[in-house]
Amino acid sequence: MSLTTSLNIAAQSLLVDDAALQTTNNNIANANTPGYSRQVAVFNEVAPTNHGAVSIGNGVALQQFQSIRDELLQTQIEQQTQAQAGISARLTSLQQIEPTFTTSTQDIGTQMTALFSSLSSLGTDPTSGSQRANVIAAGQNLANSFNTASRNLTSIQTGLNKQVSHDVSQINALSQQIAALNPQINALQKSGQDGGTLVDQQDQLVLQLSQLTNASITQTSNGITITTGSGTPLVVGSQSFGLQTAVGSAGMTHVLDGNGTDITSSLTGGDLGGTAQTRDGIIPKLLGQLDTLANEVGSAFNAVQAGGYDQGGKAGQAFFNVPVSTAGSAGLIGMALTNPAAVAASSDGSPGDSGNLANFAEIQTSKLSGGATPVETYANLVYQVGSLTSNLTAQSSALSASLTQLNDQRSSVSGVSIDQEATNLIQYQQAYQAAARVVSTVQQLFQVTISMGTA
């Protein structure tokens, strides 16, 4: 045991405390960095020197800088993020769809009722030109409202289609970045280092990927492996496997894995899953019902019109232009009649007769193929859109609360507390000051000892 040993211990202590101060400094600096996990300087005691029966300590050593993280929480956050992003994508689309099915003055239900009202009004004066013109205008308004609803849905669908390509390119970019980090983290960990900063970066990238798709993450000896919900690999070790896109027959972009297999239908989570589900599930279903309603209502009017006579005593011509195929009917239905005199109000061919108007009125109370009247069918569409949006809003709200809670828990483990770092700062400052004092004391003792020989 010598003064030199004491000086060495103090000098080592200064270095360790300086490292701890640097860690604290780094934590404070990254207090608001997304995905940052706080680090701690891990000290350990240097093995003592034995002098016979006496064992003397040799000071402190810095073992490592350790990032504080909880992998289970991180996984839960990634899963919840996938679910939240998927629902958020669907909810955003439905909130855009919602105004199409309002109960305002321009919606299909109102225009349908207005057409029936105009026909009922014509009954009071079947020869009136203005009443007949009202029927034509109301029919045109109904066709327009079908066209507008169909156009809105198709426009939203087209927007979602673009989003699919955008999401896929983002997924591929993120996969590449994640794969590039795998060997670097692996090398650090093999050399016994924490690799915290790189792991934080990788976690953050995985979280961004979770917002885009339903990724499944597993830890392997080569780093993390990421697959989509269908098992398609995205990242294996240092390799990333890009998704591809291909335009299908209906003009819709499909997502293909590296082997060219179409995996669009298996995408369920993340923005890509939610987008694909809305584009391929919700919107086609609504469009299909809208097409059926337009086709059946249009055909019913045409059938009644054909059974009556116009003001000139001629058999009624088609009321609406209705496509032969139901698909696309809402977008294509149009008013066939332009001449008010062509409304077939008469059932016997005399111009003042209104016998056929009763048949037009019956359309309002007749059941369509779905077992409901035209207005009930529209009301059902309104309910479906409202209910879907309402359910998704509730789910989004619940997931948002849950995600906030999980982030709180993660923050509780990995987050930087300014208060805690402030106390650490004081703690390491004091330790540093004490070690410096030891150096100063040893220096004085050296002087005393040297003076002993010269006195």
Place this chain on the structure above:
Amino acid sequence: MRVVNMLPDIQYEIQKSQTALNTALQQVSTGMRVNQLSDDPSASANLVSSLAASANVDQYTKNINVLQSRMQTADSSISAVVTALNSAITAGTSGANGIMTASNRLSIADQVQGILSNVVAQANGSFQGAYVFGGSQTSTPPFVQAATAYTSNSGTPLSTSTPLTAGSVTTISDAITGHRLVFKTNAGDTIADLTTAIGTAVTAGQLSAGTTASINPSGQLTIGQPSGSGGLAVTTDDTTLGSMQADANTVVANAYAYVGNGTINKVQIGDGNRVGTNVPGDQLFTSGSNVLGSLTGLIAALKGGDTSQIASATSAISNALNAIGQQRIPLDNTLNQMNAQESYLSQETVTLSSQQSSLVGISLATAATNLSQAEQNNSAILAAAAKVLPQTLLDYLH
């Protein structure tokens, strides 16, 4: 639990609170609880049906308002006819008195002739340009002066074997019988078939004896009766015949025939509730106890001076008066029905409006309370955030 940063939680709570505040504000400003379908999908769907029902009720009410005016016009016309017929009966009773001179009877005949003109004017009454007693034939007067001969003017020479236009309708109205022969042409029918139908109608008493159809030397179809008969009116939409015109100098004085049709148009005034909008003029004025025919008969009897015939003609007018009283009952019933329905629809409008308010509306008091509560919650979370967020240990270290 180690709490390191309250900012995300506070942001989340502020966001929630401001969403609630925004909802409360919307409710106050719109008076609506449901501003998007997703606010209450079930109420939104029910609102669609309720609004459709409201629109129907509005239209039924408008229909009733239009019909009431028209039917009141018809009812007023009938009342005027009743008054006129009573005057005619009084005149006829007076004319049947044996002490009346021929000159007096002629004077009474002139008086009845005036009554007849008045009744015809009422029978040809219109509402907003549409003749109310023409059935669905509302654009031309339903009663025209009868003539003993009508001739076609298509310009093409006709024969009995000339085919008529399938689907066309030729109507022959008899002023005396008050009946009409409506001949609807089937495919393959010729003028001979029309002639046969006329003969059958004569046999059945629908057309007066002597009514015939023949092709004149010019190749035109003439439908007529012998000179001195009661007269008829012929209409057709058959292009083969062209329009049928009364021959010159064949008009029968004081004789009128019905050229409207028997159609009763119906209008919806409620769900599944349709009412007739008109009473065809032939039902009221010519068929059965023939109002116009009985007046014509009284004029002729007065001019003839035979008291028993005058009494008989007066009695016929009495019968016609009774008949018209019977015929107006359905009209009056319809008017009553419409009045009752109008009251019901008025109530229904209130009910539906109330239903719509309860479905998607919100009372101002509730909306104001919600807003006040949301404001308080928002103020509380903002105040708490202002208090907590700035504080760290660093504030106390010197």
